[in-house]
Amino acid sequence: MGFHSLEEIVAKTKEENKPFWEVLLEDDMSDRMAAREESLEKMNHMYQMMKKADGDYDPRLTSASGLVGQDGERMQEYLRNKRHMSGDFIGQVTARALKMGESNACMKRIVAAPTAGSCGVIPAVFLTYQDTYHSSDSEMVKALYVAAGIGMVIAERAFIAGATGGCQAEIGSASAMAAGGLAFLAGGKEEEILHAAAMALKNLLGLVCDPVAGLVEVPCVKRNVIGAVNAVTSADMAMAGIKSKIPADQVIDAMRSVGITMPSALKETGEGGLAATPAGTKAAEKLKKA
């Protein structure tokens, strides 16, 4: 990709008087030597596969380790009873994020966005937004370009793998991508997109990658929920006119420096944090014996 900062993307939108998503579409066309239709079709395929993965959730499944499964259905059932405190939108986002995280852990087909471990964040907010506000698929696809552009810059300036930057690099990045996409869907321009992404990433700075037994299960599935909910509230703040005092590119750089200084025990090694708790080590021991 030709962009090393979100500011460069914004500069190009002004220079060429094109929306944020279109600048990224054109960048993809030149990067992969692809026709406009081919790129759009491919992104639409990603969106349709997200929908399919959401619809294919199987409430009976548990992961091979037995650590996760069925909580998405539990949440959905709770929503049906109308006793939830967080409102219908956030309630549905929560259920969807759990379902996708569980599907991934149970070896179902998902769309990595940006990683498999964080695959629930973007679909949870995008599909719920479309259900609620009836946007067209083509609008949703544009929002995916916005999200992808934010993710590309994060990958370029910092990292998107838990093993290199902790969970902030996975769930944090997914959340920033989703927040920017949501701001676009809600009618935000470049400024709101960047503030939404910046606030979402800021809120998850420092989040460690501490999976129990080294598996993409505990706490990964539920962290998809916080990434998704944080994206919604960050986008809402940005649309309210609230600004991130630290510019988005600088937040990304901060995420990088936090990730570099994070001890390796907290970067997907399964040695620290929740993985090192008595319950975490017990689960790991049990799996080793099995």
Add this chain to the structure above:
Amino acid sequence: MNLFDIIGPVMVGPSSSHTAGAVRIGYVARLLLGEPVKKADICLHGSFQATGRGHGTDRALVAGLLGMQTDDERIPVSLEAAEKEGMEVDFWAVELGDVHPNSVKLLLTGTHGKRLELVAASLGGGRIRVCELNGLTANFGGEYPTLIVNNQDKPGIVNEVTAALAQEDINIAAMQLYRSKRGSSAVMILECDGEIPKEALGRLGGLPGILDVAYLSLKEAEE
């Protein structure tokens, strides 16, 4: 890296390194063997050994060996599929020394008796690297159409091979040469910008001094 490495790939979970990358390693090995796998010894190292079972690395590798891609929904039941197809699979825990933590050594025998020994690593995000092929060093990721030539270590062979590619108007993106010792057998790995036609591969295999030719086509991968 492009936009669809960020939104995508479509894959069977749970892990891009331990599942998708493992499928890719098995798949590339199957293509390099050039015939269906009859027997596979799968030797898991490091993190592949430690957390592989929970991530489905075992099933992912076998799925790849059966010719499945990273988004194939049959990956979780690949061990059963292998049994059905009469593919014999054994898993071993090994210590491969100073290699990437997500590494595996595959010892394969094909249905027509062809053999292949390969060490590969999953680098993250589904990307892989073949590090060793039939006992000789290698370094390629299967992102380009890749020609692997096993030849006698003597002057002029590189010239023959590159001339044959030039004749087909195929540009070489990267090229590596390895040998075990002077005058013995050597390996040439050529990553190309275009696909090599079947006939050209046949002609290459017949050239003097060339012992064996393997080819990794990306076209086959898309079908």
